[in-house]
Amino acid sequence: MSANPPIARRELIASRLDAGQPVSAPALATEFSISEDAIRRDLRALAAQGRCRRVYGGALPLAPSAAPLTERVRQDRDRKEHLAAFAATTVRPGELVFLDSGSTNLALVGHLPEDADVTVVTNSVPIAAAVLARQDLRLITVGGEVNLMVGGCVDAAAAMQVARMSFDRSFIGACAVSDVDGLSAHDFDDATFKRALLARSRQAVVLVTTEKLGTTARHRVAELPDLSAVVVEVDAPDDEVRILSDGGAMILRAVQARAA
Known part of the structure; x- marks a missing residue:
């Protein structure tokens, strides 16, 4: 069982994306000792917030011009x-x-x-x-x-x-x-x-x-x-x-x- 609650885990993932690092769902699942489905839910939530771009197997950081208008x-x-x-x-x-x-x-x-x-x-x-x-x-x-x-x-x-x-x-x-x-x-x-x-x-x-x-x-x-x-x-x-x-x-x- 992961010691990281979902919100804290998502923020940690988001911080890596904000730093320009792509993330992999399988690697994150292993790191946090949770299922890939749980990681995919995290990535969907971050994408919905405009904080990353979903790709097969993980997510990519947004280019500056692809960030939300706000x-x-x-x-x-x-x-x-x-x-x-x-x-x-x-x-x-x-x-x-x-x-x-x-x-x-x-x-x-x-x-x-x-x-x-x-x-x-x-x-x-x-x-x-x-x-x-x-x-x-x-x-x-x-x-x-x-x-x-x-x-x-x-x-x-x-x-x-x-x-x-x-x-x-x-x-x-x-x-x-x-x-x-x-x-x-x-x-x-x-x-x-x-x-x-x-x-x-x-x-x-x-x-x-x-x-x-x-x-x-x-x-x-x-x-x-x-x-x-x-x-x-x-x-x-x-x-x-x-x-x-x-x-x-x-x-x-x-x-x-x-x-x-």
């Missing part, structure tokens, strides 16, 4: 604010702008031009709440079942609503960007939704923090030339930027935003 919002806030402040200068008065789910796009809300007759459409619950607080922005929400990892609606119902609209400018959330796989996403429904959004956008802009450059996720969304612009941090490595540019990306470095 976690990502707290990461690298200053860097995301700088990206958002620059990207917001591209928005023109009267535009219909889509803000896709994502912590960097959430930062965009506070930098959108004031009293510019801008209408924001979003599938994100946190973004919708932030837009509503602005009062000078019109808000349209895209509904459906909320994906807790994504932080918004990306199911078939949401994709169908997007397919009936035309956006002047969309800020598409980025899980990973590379010259090989272009823009990619961790979640299948999220990738499908992003493709539907891209098809209805005159301008498609992606904001990318440096750690996502040169990385790939499981589901491809778009080739680099299909994007209108990829906004990178001002100090993004020159070699990474050059590779993306050679792959067909229009790169914009997030220099200090112009004063209003």
Whole structure:
């Protein structure tokens, strides 16, 4: 019989995953002297909390960009604010702008031009709440079942609503960007939704923090030339930027935003 109660055991397993270590169900079962079924229940519970990704025989740690939105919002806030402040200068008065789910796009809300007759459409619950607080922005929400990892609606119902609209400018959330796989996403429904959004956008802009450059996720969304612009941090490595540019990306470095 294991001396570790289930909650303590799960936290110990979670701490290893948080440290970037994959875990094996058979090895954990031996270590804790319990059945593999009990370990699998632990891993299912941790996956449901967004703390790992289940795979055959065990679990893998999440990449930073695959963490739940509630976690990502707290990461690298200053860097995301700088990206958002620059990207917001591209928005023109009267535009219909889509803000896709994502912590960097959430930062965009506070930098959108004031009293510019801008209408924001979003599938994100946190973004919708932030837009509503602005009062000078019109808000349209895209509904459906909320994906807790994504932080918004990306199911078939949401994709169908997007397919009936035309956006002047969309800020598409980025899980990973590379010259090989272009823009990619961790979640299948999220990738499908992003493709539907891209098809209805005159301008498609992606904001990318440096750690996502040169990385790939499981589901491809778009080739680099299909994007209108990829906004990178001002100090993004020159070699990474050059590779993306050679792959067909229009790169914009997030220099200090112009004063209003």
